[in-house]
Amino acid sequence: MKKSFLGVFGHTAIDVILQVDCMPVSNTSTPVRGKVLKYGGTGANIAKASADLDVPVKLVSFVGGDFPEDFHNNLKDAGVDISDMNISEEQRTPTCWIITDKEEGQMALIDQGAMDCLDDMPVPLDTVNNCEIIHIGTGSPEYYERVMKAATDCTICFDPAQELRYVYTPDIFKRMLNMSDHFFCNRAEYEVALEYLGGDDPEDILDHVEILIVTMGKDGSVLYTREGENAFPTYKPNKIVDPTGAGDAYRSGFYAGLYRNLPLEECCKAASARASFALEYSGPQEGHVTWDRVLNRMRK
Numbered sequence: 474m475k476k477s478f479l480g481v482f483g484h485t486a487i488d489v490i491l492q493v494d495c496m497p498v499s500n501t502s503t504p505v506r507g508k509v510l511k512y513g514g515t516g517a518n519i520a521k522a523s524a525d526l527d528v529p530v531k532l533v534s535f536v537g538g539d540f541p542e543d544f545h546n547n548l549k550d551a552g553v554d555i556s557d558m559n560i561s562e563e564q565r566t567p568t569c570w571i572i573t574d575k576e577e578g579q580m581a582l583i584d585q586g587a588m589d590c591l592d593d594m595p596v597p598l599d600t601v602n603n604c605e606i607i608h609i610g611t612g613s614p615e616y617y618e619r620v621m622k623a624a625t626d627c628t629i630c631f632d633p634a635q636e637l638r639y640v641y642t643p644d645i646f647k648r649m650l651n652m653s654d655h656f657f658c659n660r661a662e663y664e665v666a667l668e669y670l671g672g673d674d675p676e677d678i679l680d681h682v683e684i685l686i687v688t689m690g691k692d693g694s695v696l697y698t699r700e701g702e703n704a705f706p707t708y709k710p711n712k713i714v715d716p717t718g719a720g721d722a723y724r725s726g727f728y729a730g731l732y733r734n735l736p737l738e739e740c741c742k743a744a745s746a747r748a749s750f751a752l753e754y755s756g757p758q759e760g761h762v763t764w765d766r767v768l769n770r771m772r773k
Contacts, residue, residue: 477529478530483611489568527732567586606728614640631655663687683699714752742771
């Protein structure tokens, strides 16, 4: 019997979130209007938000000896199983500098730290063998390809995020896509995926996976399957503070719907509703958003 519903592979990081009026270009500077340090990382964000929605979840991630004890306790207290989190004393915990402009556009700088040393790490078979869904997020493609090969009895959701452009090659992307069941991406990553595949429409990705989900910020999201497509609008937040982590929150809402055996369309609505809450907080792991809160916003 499976012990956990969801196993999340990805970054656990310290986020330095900078607010600017406009993005700097080469050989120029721009003033910083605000600066906050938050706990983040795509893996930890999805795992923490999923646990808040009562989804049994394990997090597989790699951090350094400087990993904050408070961060560790926050994940554990939220209900995230961190028994497969690897702490390497001689490495640094990943740090991400996230720059956000007034139009909610973002760019990031990442110090990979301990996540830069995965290629020789063993695959955590306890997680792979005891989770119904494996979410493959940011991190080493070579390591994750080994994880996918070991995950023969679960649904694999592939979500390389912004690393698709600068970490992956077309060859390894195609191989990993062929081992996946679902593929998550945003609009920019969708274009990169098509470029790697030499394609020009969703069917070129659906030749490899059963489900494609493309998030588009203010314009909502689209669910593509081999039977057709469905577009979903965003839900209006009570206020907009910071968009950081909204995409990760979307994934957690989708998984919370799957955990409750909802139809795919309802899972996408739950995903959009959960993502809207992320805009209301400064930082990707702030606030405690429950399933009841997500349902109430969906009904509205």
